[in-house]
Amino acid sequence: MSPARLQLQNLCKSFGPTKVLADINLSVQPGEFVSVLGPSGAGKSTILHLLTGASSPDAGQMLFDGQPLSRASHRFAFMPQGDALMPWRRIIDNTTLGLEVQGFSREAARAMVAPLFAEFGLAGFENHYPAQLSGGMRQRAALLRTVVQERPMLLLDEPFGALDALTRAQMQRWLATMWTRHRWTVLLITHDVREAVLLSDRIYVLSARPARVAHEFQVPLDHPRQGIGSPALADIEAEILQTLLNPED
Amino acid sequence: MSNSSAAPRLLARFFRHAGPAVASVSALILGWEAYVQLSGISPTALPAPSRIIVQGFEQREALARHSLATLQATTFGFASSLTAAFLFSILIDFFRPLRRALFPVFIITQTLPLVAIAPLIVLWFGFGLTPKIVLVALVTFFPMLVALAQGYEATDRDISALLDSMGASRWRIFVMARLPSALPYFFAGLRISITYAVVGAIFAEYAGAARGLGIYILNAKNNFRPDLVLAAVFVSATLTLLLFGATVLLQRAAMPWTRLTETRP
Missing domain, CATH: 3.40.50.300 (P-loop containing nucleotide triphosphate hydrolases)
Known part of the structure; x- marks a missing residue:
């Protein structure tokens, strides 16, 4: 086994x-x-x-x-209590955070997460700031940020x-x-x-x-x-x- | 909102916000003018606002020249103080023991009476721009340093833990999380310090200078011209308000997300 x-x-x-x-x-x-x-x-x-x-x-x-x-x-890809979204980053740049830390350029990281926005119910909200989203959407963005790290x-x-x-x-x-x-x-x-x-x-x-x-x-x-x-x-x-x-x- | 109604609405908004302030300042000036006219007090003791405006306008070229010198001292001094505060704030954030070593020294610099220290600084650095820069930096450095250090500490622990779990280095966490978290504190410090900066520059000039509002005020006072003293005071107040307004605009441009709320699709 x-x-x-x-x-x-x-x-x-x-x-x-x-x-x-x-x-x-x-x-x-x-x-x-x-x-x-x-x-x-x-x-x-x-x-x-x-x-x-x-x-x-x-x-x-x-x-x-x-x-x-x-x-x-x-x-591990870690999702903390609360969404821990950065208020100063747009949603798409929040979701690319882990990829940027891994060394991907911002453009490359954006290209990797962009196709997933529809599945996570966030299509059209890429350029919004976290303050503009409801609690549920913020959590979905946080989960997206977690899974795209591909840990x-x-x-x-x-x-x-x-x-x-x-x-x-x-x-x-x-x-x-x-x-x-x-x-x-x-x-x-x-x-x-x-x-x-x-x-x-x-x-x-x-x-x-x-x-x-x-x-x-x-x-x-x-x-x-x-x-x-x-x-x-x-x-x-x-x-x-x-x-x-x-x-x- | 159509374009034709935009201008009147903006004007209406301005008066709704600024109206009370305009009314109180106008009342003060009118009361002052009335008192001077009715009491017949000598203009060398208390000049009327109308006299200040007329005399100030006649002196406009001198006032502009001296204001420019003050503005120069203020911006150079404030820029060096900002740079130093930023560098020290990073050092202190990364090497905590340094904070305990340096803060007492910085706090002592804040307890020095300007009246005593300004002439000494002129004595050491001469009548040029340098002593003004040093004095402006002296009064603004510590407030900015404290603002930045506090701002770093305000970072959301969840965000730091998240970046740490992603494998971000300490420097990376500083740049990605601690620095942006400090922005509101930085701008709060900036708004306070910029008003200190103008006062600091004028004080340094008062202690000895070739040009600047401080030396202009000193000369006007020695020539028994309180109207020109007050005209210079009015100019320096305007200068301070303009710089203050600039920091507010800068904050709005640098932090667009603070004025947003949830939008319902």
Whole structure:
């Protein structure tokens, strides 16, 4: 069997006297959509910081395609909480950001992203500034900026957390459709159970701090899941909520 | 909006915004004029606005010549101060310990009374342009440095983290994120400093100069001509307002995105 795209083994991390991650074990296969679900302050974002190299683990291993992950490897395209669009750049120049950092000229990068604007529902808004766009469109622009980097894996950190409930639901269904078409390898960090169930193949539920993996759930349903009120989705959602609300079980 | 109605509407907008200011300034001048005419106070003590305008107009060539010198000192001094503040702000942003070492020194320069320091600077640098440039730079450097340093710190953490995850170098993050983030702070500092700059230049000239509004004011005062003193003051105020207006226009041109809101397709 080929190695997992990403494998985290026995990861531990403390900040001073505070133990944040106790023992994290998880893996993501190529083409798989995996979510990490946990209560607020459980250390979800700490896992992302370890992956992006913003901090390093106290113990444990991070393997990418079987190789130890290094600070300089840049295997991930990262989408932070909030859209992190630069207000002074037009939308098209925001989406080319990662390509420009990779060394492409602005013109070459623009030519690469321009054909994708229609698919992301942003056609006609290339030369707008972020302030002129709605929250949903800004998130789509942020996701476009993430995927055009063509990294082997996407890291999404609560991407729809700042949106209103209706827009969030729309964006989740839109992402479900987009993912079914592209089959990116994704690690999604979220505290929204419905979001995780709608999008993921597998879900890791973290315990309260210090975090370890409390449960692992399979979601053996076909993509894209548009099921509003689908009993299969509701069952899994209820089961996960039960785990989160009664951690001692 | 059709073209024929554009001009009157612009004019109407101008009066709606500027109307209160025009009214209060006019009231002040009219009250002043009335007081001087009715009280019969000597023009060498308090000249009437009408006298200031007439005498100032007669002296227009001298005033223009001296204003030009002041403008020159202001722009050269301010340009050198901006350059220095920009370079130091970058140094401080990249080498944090430098901030703790340099800021106390810069703060001390801000506590020096201009009255004491201006004659000394003239003593050291002579009566030419140099002492004016030095004094203007001295009063404007620190406000600009603080504005820039604060602006860099205002960078959105998410944007920095994003660029870092993309593999951008520190210099790249500085140019792509920290520098543009500092623009609003930079322009706020610019608006304040440009008014200090004119005052700084006039002060340096007052301490000793061949040309400039400062030396013009000193001579007018020594000749018991308060009308010409006030005419020069009026010119320097106008000069400051024009420079201030220029920075506002510059900001609008440099930051078009700040005046935008969401458009509904």
